[in-house]
Amino acid sequence: MRNGVNIHLKDWASQFEWILSMIDVGVHMVDHEGVTVYYNETMANIDGLDRAQVLGLNVFELFPSLTSETSTLHLVLQTGERIADKLQTYVNMQGKQITSINSTYPLYEGDVMVGAVEIAKDISNVMSMYDQILDLNKQLTVSKQRNKSSVGTADYHFGDMIGQDPAFLKAVSIAKKAARSPSPVLIYGSTGTGKELVAQSIHNASSRRNQPFIAQNCAAVPKELMEALLFGTNRGAFTGSIDRQGIFEQANGGTLFFDELNNLDLSLQAKLLRVLQDGKIRRIGGMTEQKVDVRIIAAMNIPPQEALDKGILRSDLFFRLNVVHIELPSLVERLSDIPLLVDHCIERCNELFGTHVRGIRDAALQRLMRFKWPGSIRELMHAIESAFNIMEPGYDLLEEHHLPDFLFEPQPEVVAPLARLKPALHPISDIGLPSMLDQFERDVILSVFEQCAGNISQTAQALGLKRQALQYKLNKHGITK
Known part of the structure; x- marks a missing residue:
């Protein structure tokens, strides 16, 4: 009794059943003979069945396509051992193909196994997307092979990279040099800075320009499918699997671009490292390895040191990829590049909208120059496109009132007038331009850091950097309180 209320086990059982009916994963429970004793609504939706059809039926009656070797519930009942994160494709009673990730566990009463429970997450839509990605990549590869005059599947070139900022020009210079070699490249930049544009430009300036360029965002595919996407599958690797190339095979001879590398599962990072070292892959379910000739370009939107410190990036993979480092x-x-970028955006939008806008008013340009741009160049391009959408007929210049509302929200004040900071004037021949740029960056950061009395958050805000990015640069330049 608690607070004058008698709590009975059967009351809790009804509460647990209600909880299981509300969660967004499927739950299928069977007794020791494989007969269904519980089946929640989510599992019914996954399988396309009615709960009333399922209760009291054996697993093999429900899913005729399963066998004693492929049914995870049956295997657990036979072995008493759990099966975790099993990728399974099957056909239900209505003939619908389902792909799910299942974890199956034995149920015990004391020392006696009384049944098993399976927890399933439906990924049929994701699997369909995975198939479409591989099919589209294959079509691009076949199309390229038929058209020998093709310039590959990358759209951007170094001529599309616009700006005069010294740090930006340094990055472009390194990228152009990297195009001459087959070495791996690691690109670091915050969201919207143009990491894939750099990767495509390197590919198109390299000897691989007529071979495939395939980009894969490591955060876009569940880890359970990523391995199959990377390396391909052989028939029988898992229930419903077929012989299919992965993107390493599809990119053979060309370039693979891994965006948001820090989101790649650590176990797959180890396998990626092995491919980088050996140049060989093995399909899931395959017995033999095959050589692949693929150049790897990877990108991250957080500082590599931060990813290493957090344990989300393997140090051995980092050192193997960081042969060429582009920041x-x-x-x-690079606020001084905004006028050039705006002119480029206007030209692009004129083509898109069929308009003849000549430029932008000074007041509107100054509004753009004062904004902090957390989404970087991509956000600026979207802001210009937004302005084009609301421009009234007859305007040939972008006005301040055409700009999106978020540009008029209050912005934190910059502590230091960075535009007035000048680099120490040393002869370039003495130290070289790259070293001069590094020294200038250090001087700017140190100046603002001292004005902020060593407060990292205030310094990051003043410089328009994320705290983690500033911390990385402080470590890089050896700046401490």
Whole structure:
């Protein structure tokens, strides 16, 4: 009794059943003979069945396509051992193909196994997307092979990279040199700085320009499918699997671009490292390895040191990829490039909208120059496109009132007038331009850091950097309180 209320086990059982009916994963429970004793609504939706059809039926009656070797519930009942994160494709009673990730556990009463429970997450839509990605990549590869005059599947070139900022020009210079070699490249830059544009430009300037360029965002595919996407599958690798190439095979001879590398599962990072070292892959379910000739370009939107410190990036993979390191400045670090970028955006929007806008008013440009641009160049391009959408007929210049509302929200004040900071004038021949740029960056950061009395958050805000990015640069330049 608690607070005068008698609590009975059966009352809790009804509460647990209600909880299981509300969660967004499927739950299928069977007794020791494989007969269904519980089946929640989510599992019914996954399988396309009615709960009333399922209760009291054996697993093999429900899913005729399963066998004693492929049914995870049956295997757990036979072995008493759990099966975790099993990818399974099957056909239900209505003939619908389902792909799910299942974890199956034995149920015990004391020392006696009384049944099993399976927890399933439906990924049929994701699997369909995975198939479409591989099919589209294959079509691009076949199309390229048929058209020998093709310039590959990358759209951007170095001529599309616009700016005069010294740090930006340094990054472009390194990228152009990297195009001459087959070495791996690691690009770091915040969201919207143009990391894939750099990767495509390197590919198109390299000897691989007529071979495939395939980009894969490591955060876009569940880890359970990523391995199959990377390396392909052999028939029988898992229930419903077929012989299919992965993107390593599809990119053979060309370039693979891994965006948001820090989101790649650590176990797959180890396998990626092995491919980088050996140049060989093995399909899931395959017995033999095959050589692949693929150049790897990877990108991250957080500082590599931060990813290493957090344990989300393997140090051995980092050192293997970081042969060529390119760091892209954010837009707030290259505000002087905004006029050039705006002119480019206007030209692009004129083509898109069929308009003849000549430029932008000074007041509107100054409004753009004062913004912090957390989304960097991509956000600036979207702002210009937004302005084109609301421009009234007859205007041939972008006015301040055409700009999106978020540009008029209050912005934190910059502590130091960065535009007035000048680099120490040393002869370039003495130290070289790259070293001069590094020294200038250090001088600017140190100046603001001292004005902020060593407060990292205030310094990051003043410089328009994320705190983690500033911490990385402080470590890089050896700046401490």
